[in-house]
Amino acid sequence: MEGFRYLDGVASLRFSEAACTGCGMCEQVCPHRVFAVARGKARILDKDLCMECGSCATNCPAGAISVRPGVGCATAIMKGWLSGSEEKT
Numbered sequence: 001m002e003g004f005r006y007l008d009g010v011a012s013l014r015f016s017e018a019a020c021t022g023c024g025m026c027e028q029v030c031p032h033r034v035f036a037v038a039r040g041k042a043r044i045l046d047k048d049l050c051m052e053c054g055s056c057a058t059n060c061p062a063g064a065i066s067v068r069p070g071v072g073c074a075t076a077i078m079k080g081w082l083s084g085s086e087e088k089t
Contacts, residue, residue, distance in 0.1 A: 011052060011067075012052055013034070013044070013067045014065070015065050017041055017042075018064075019063060021064070022039075023060075025061065026042050029059045030056050031051070031055070033049070034049050035056065052067050052068065
């Protein structure tokens with residue numbers, strides 16, 4: 001899924017820098033490299049790369065990340081693949 005981008009400005013991803021402990025789990029689990037950790041804190045590199053899979057929020061031990069999985073692009077793609085209405089690449 002090289003070059004994948006979500007629709008600009010609509011991802012449900014939310015991040016609290018104050019709550020972040022800099023553990024790096026978000027950076028490790030994000031399939032689209034939305035996060036980077038530097039100087040003890042994560043930051044969002046490009047929110048519009050988020051496909052709302054929920055991996056970051058599920059794996060954040062500090063609860064610094066929230067996302068509404070199942071409402072965005074990832075769900076649409078998976079439903080399309082399962083129903084046969086979207087071509088698999």
